[in-house]
Amino acid sequence: MSVFTPLERHELEVFLAPYGLGRLRDFQGIAAGSENSNFFVSLEQGEYVLTLVERGPVADLPFFIELLDVLHDAGLPVPYALRTQEGEALRSLAEKPALLQPRLSGKHVREANAHHCQEVGSLLARIHLATREQPVERRSDRGLDWMLAEGPSQALKLDEQALPLLRDALAEIAELKPRILALPRANLHADLFRDNVLFDGNHLAGVIDFYNACSGPMLYDLAITLNDWCSHEDGSLDSARARALLGAYAALRPFTAAEAQLWPAMLRVACVRFWLSRLIAAESFAGQEVLIHDPAEFQRRLAQRQQINLPLPFAL
Numbered sequence: 001m002s003v004f005t006p007l008e009r010h011e012l013e014v015f016l017a018p019y020g021l022g023r024l025r026d027f028q029g030i031a032a033g034s035e036n037s038n039f040f041v042s043l044e045q046g047e048y049v050l051t052l053v054e055r056g057p058v059a060d061l062p063f064f065i066e067l068l069d070v071l072h073d074a075g076l077p078v079p080y081a082l083r084t085q086e087g088e089a090l091r092s093l094a095e096k097p098a099l100l101q102p103r104l105s106g107k108h109v110r111e112a113n114a115h116h117c118q119e120v121g122s123l124l125a126r127i128h129l130a131t132r133e134q135p136v137e138r139r140s141d142r143g144l145d146w147m148l149a150e151g152p153s154q155a156l157k158l159d160e161q162a163l164p165l166l167r168d169a170l171a172e173i174a175e176l177k178p179r180i181l182a183l184p185r186a187n188l189h190a191d192l193f194r195d196n197v198l199f200d201g202n203h204l205a206g207v208i209d210f211y212n213a214c215s216g217p218m219l220y221d222l223a224i225t226l227n228d229w230c231s232h233e234d235g236s237l238d239s240a241r242a243r244a245l246l247g248a249y250a251a252l253r254p255f256t257a258a259e260a261q262l263w264p265a266m267l268r269v270a271c272v273r274f275w276l277s278r279l280i281a282a283e284s285f286a287g288q289e290v291l292i293h294d295p296a297e298f299q300r301r302l303a304q305r306q307q308i309n310l311p312l313p314f315a316l
């Protein structure tokens, strides 16, 4: 899977008619993805992706639509909600909130190299630069307070090796929270993993899946991104890829002194975020045909982030 809501051709045709994009040629469910039902939809006038929002922050859909409009207007390669001929962006299909977006070209990269990381670093800086003057406000539902609330009960279910790792990281988050919240802010993608970026050869062609986007400290977004793009299998950082990503980002948005100080801790915070969400997902989707990411991957990464020899390229 993961298509949680199968669609009949006829109901899809009725849904698509108000966009005025021509007849439906073909459609198919997309297996990748774990949160929403997505379909590739081929219409006479082009290729599109239909998303039925299955869970998560449904009430915040107007936020996602607005943010993607801002990023699209800034010239960034993001999907955005197409409007019907009556100007409607957020609609309903099979009793689920539904959005139709242009299909972006390109493929996911499994084995990232330094060039990919450089492209991703630039793209992330451009997202931040496009929004930092006036972030579209949204509090993350997987933010520091969520980690502090969910972490202790998850820690109790861990083995002897993992428990102190998570417990110490949670204590660090509690201690650093005021300083983290005072860092420079913008809109964050907050889930810029390899499976949310599309490359056409060496060219970064698209960024998708903004359903974790929020407003918050830019450094946190950078740490989330780097932890996925620049890690080895054992969780350690690949310094060539990491330097490429950081260098490209810093060339567009130089870091502040406070960011440079909090950087090593921020890499740990970003590990805790995904370790916890994967532990919780593994528990709640156990036995179901849903793509579940391995929580232990972030345990390894957190263990490797105890000593970090990767200073931010920060100039006084």
Ligand SMILES: Nc1ncnc2c1ncn2[C@@H]1O[C@H](COP(=O)(O)OP(=O)(O)OP(=O)(O)O)[C@@H](O)[C@H]1O
Pocket (backbone or CB within 6 Å): 030, 032, 033, 034, 035, 036, 037, 038, 049, 079, 101, 102, 103, 104, 105, 195, 196, 208, 209, 210, 211
């Ligand atoms: N606009 C788009 N253009 C091209 N492909 C897309 C687009 N949107 C989604 N896809 C494809 O659909 C897949 C699933 O989409 P997405 O990541 O948004 O789903 P999700 O259920 O929110 O997944 P998850 O939260 O697990 O990443 C993507 O991996 C990508 O292959």
Ligand SMILES: N[C@@H](CCO)C(=O)O
Pocket (backbone or CB within 6 Å): 191, 193, 212, 274, 277, 278, 293
């Ligand atoms: N990118 C997330 C899943 C979707 O939010 C993870 O790898 O755990």
